[in-house]
Amino acid sequence: MAAPAESTSGTPTNKKQKKSKNTEETELQMVPDGWKEPKFSRVDNPKGLLEESSFATLFPKYREVYLKECWPLVQKALGDVFINATLDLIEGSMTVHTTKKTFDPYAILRARDLIKLLARSVPFEQAVRILEDDMACDIVKIGTLVRNRERFVKRRQRLIGPKGSTLKALELLTSCYVMVQGNTVSALGPYNGLKEVRKVVLDTMKNIHPIYNIKTLMIKRELANDPELRTQSWERFLPNFRHKSLSKRKQPKKKTVKKEYTPFPPPQPESKIDKELATGEFFLRESEKRRQKMNEIKAKQAEALTKRQAQRQKDFIPPKEKPAVKKSKPATAENKIDIQAIKEKVKKAKSKKLGAPPVNPETPSVKDGRRKKVKS
Numbered sequence: 001m002a003a004p005a006e007s008t009s010g011t012p013t014n015k016k017q018k019k020s021k022n023t024e025e026t027e028l029q030m031v032p033d034g035w036k037e038p039k040f041s042r043v044d045n046p047k048g049l050l051e052e053s054s055f056a057t058l059f060p061k062y063r064e065v066y067l068k069e070c071w072p073l074v075q076k077a078l079g080d081v082f083i084n085a086t087l088d089l090i091e092g093s094m095t096v097h098t099t100k101k102t103f104d105p106y107a108i109l110r111a112r113d114l115i116k117l118l119a120r121s122v123p124f125e126q127a128v129r130i131l132e133d134d135m136a137c138d139i140v141k142i143g144t145l146v147r148n149r150e151r152f153v154k155r156r157q158r159l160i161g162p163k164g165s166t167l168k169a170l171e172l173l174t175s176c177y178v179m180v181q182g183n184t185v186s187a188l189g190p191y192n193g194l195k196e197v198r199k200v201v202l203d204t205m206k207n208i209h210p211i212y213n214i215k216t217l218m219i220k221r222e223l224a225n226d227p228e229l230r231t232q233s234w235e236r237f238l239p240n241f242r243h244k245s246l247s248k249r250k251q252p253k254k255k256t257v258k259k260e261y262t263p264f265p266p267p268q269p270e271s272k273i274d275k276e277l278a279t280g281e282f283f284l285r286e287s288e289k290r291r292q293k294m295n296e297i298k299a300k301q302a303e304a305l306t307k308r309q310a311q312r313q314k315d316f317i318p319p320k321e322k323p324a325v326k327k328s329k330p331a332t333a334e335n336k337i338d339i340q341a342i343k344e345k346v347k348k349a350k351s352k353k354l355g356a357p358p359v360n361p362e363t364p365s366v367k368d369g370r371r372k373k374v375k376s
Contacts (some may be wrong), residue, residue, distance in 0.1 A: 037133060045103045054097030055112040059119040064089060070124040074114070077128050081107040085115070094119065113137045115189065121181040126188055129177075138194045143183025145205040152205075156180060159204045166210050170200060173217040212241045 059067060071087050078085045082101040087094055094110040110131050117127040117137055129135050129158045146152040160167050160180055171178055174196045175188025179297040216238050223229050223237060276282040281289065 040060055040104050042103045047104050049098055052098050053108045056095040058092050058093050058118050059114050078111055083111045100339045117186055120184055122179050122186050126177045128247055135189055138187045140185040140198055140201045142205050155205055169214050
């Protein structure tokens with residue numbers, strides 16, 4: 001009995017080992033709080049760069065005055081990382097290039113992003129933050145996402161919100177600086193925040209209101225503060241917004257069903273000769289063919305004549321009448337004939353004499369009365 005007990009006790013230990021391995025892996029994957037990557041210094045690259053790299057970008061005419069004023073500050077900020085910057089007002093371009101003292105190979109890419117942000121109307125105080133290690137930028141092109149210009153302007157204004165409230169909420173939730181200018185949206189901040197900003201901007205251009213994405217970001221921010229929910233799935237907490245189409249497209253009454261595409265052409269229709277060959281008429285003589293045609297014509301004429309006659313005879317056909325049925329009254333006591341009363345009436349009629357009635361009907365009655373008294 002000891003052997004099965006050992007086998008059963010072995011299963012939970014394996015499960016515990018698996019759980020411990022999973023927890024160790026998740027701990028290794030998670031970045032500790034307050035951790036920062038060490039700064040790149042001259043010690044990491046003492047010999048510098050072998051080749052000179054340069055980037056140039058054009059800027060619009062309305063940015064010329066501002067760039068002219070803040071250009072000394074730009075040169076000073078880029079001079080700290082040993083990168084030269086030139087402003088060409090005639091051509092309308094900004095150029096950055098490395099020097100012999102440049103030791104950080106990624107500094108030229110940050111300088112390129114800096115002049116791009118300045119060209120897209122981002123103020124220098126915000127654009128200069130791109131030179132920091134934990135900062136990145138993203139320029140989202142929204143000009144080609146919506147065809148109708150009026151619709152594009154409405155959706156762009158929806159992203160900004162009334163008095164910039166929607167944009168301010170997005171900046172607070174993503175820890176990014178967002179600038180909407182013309183056909184582009186420039187964002188500056190940490191990588192995770194830039195990812196969320198791009199999603200919100202693209203969804204807004206696809207006619208999804210930014211308030212839905214802002215609500216999900218608020219819930220995610222609250223869930224991130226809970227250490228127990230960090231490793232769990234957040235799908236049950238996030239709201240599921242369904243797209244409701246208010247006006248449905250009217251369906252046509254007659255729908256044409258598309259036929260299946262076939263690479264082969266349709267079969268060739270039969271000619272008159274092919275039909276005659278199939279029925280055997282092709283081999284008949286001309287006289288027989290004429291006779292057959294005449295018979296067909298006569299048959300059609302006879303059929304038409306019978307139809308015409310039947311149509312004419314319709315007017316002479318009498319309508320069907322309903323049979324007249326007399327309603328018999330039920331025999332009641334009032335309706336019954338009194339035979340005895342009729343007999344009495346006949347007797348009275350026979351006793352009456354024909355002729356004129358008496359002139360004084362009262363006299364005989366008086367005389368009769370006198371006679372009766374005399375007799376008495």
